[in-house]
Amino acid sequence: MKHLLKLADLSKDEIIDILNLADQLKYEKKHGISHKHLEGKTLGMIFQKASTRTRVSFEAGMYQLGGQALFLSSHELQIGRGEPIEDTARVLSRYLDGIMIRTFEQKEVETLAQYGSIPVINGLTDYCHPCQVLADLMTIREYKGRLEGLKMCYVGDGNNMANSLIVGGLKVGMAVSAACPADYAPAKDVLDYANTCKGFELVTSPAQAAQGADILVTDVWASMGQEGEAQIRRKAFHGYQINSELLKQANPGAMVLHCLPAHREEEISTEVFEAHAKEIFDEAENRLHAQKAVLVKLLGA
Ligand code: CP
Ligand code: NVA
8 A cells, every 4th residue: 555545445454454553553542552653754734625633633643653744734835826736746755754635636636646756645535535434434343343244324415425435335345325315426436336346225315225224424415615505405415314213214223423523403413413422523533543554554664
């Protein structure tokens, strides 16, 4: 593994390896065991969109691993004034040991990796959110003790989270169902891949998708960059909510996950959010541990 651009690039074994290392790093952190695997290493973090979890978990993670992280807002970089990503990649490769980027187009992340000579990590694009889904898989395994054979159900927009959950879930042997409005389906290449896997189902009815699910996941109706569509989307996604009614379709003891930030009473009811807050905030915490594992794998000696 040279980069983390999207989960489709990883094998099942590579994903499980990351999760195993993440568990170990979490254990070491809880027990005060130092793990400075990245002493002297620097990660650059380019942000073209807002972030709380991604920024802080990568920055804290690099520090805990003995390295450092630089926050690079695209508004302050020359990228913001039109310097090509190809040139930025070649320059930053001379200074840094790795780059994390959060941006709009997946192509920018791929170009950064192509022109640079250091590992690139996708910290979210419009297309996918691999770091989040590694943390999600880690959290599911923590609670359920396994991944294989479980059913994960995604309800809502066929966005970056849907794309990564479908690919990641199927890769590790879960059944995955998704309920999305017809006009808001997941990416075509994701569906092409998913349809070659056992246990994938795309429907428009949340109740149908949630049947027998062990994990229910949702995400916002309007993602970053889609603020202008918020009103149209509020109509289109009416009923695409994880609430106590929907939970009745799922298996007893089903988990509820949300990558956050959450919009209560839109994609998730306040009641269900608060009832599953422990899982959701463990999921947020696991961003730290899962990303540290990715950093060690990519930037480590
Ligand atoms: N879930 C997630 O990526 O959160 P941030 O946007 O706060 O980084
Ligand atoms: N789909 C959301 C995820 C945020 C972590 C967005 O792209 O804004």
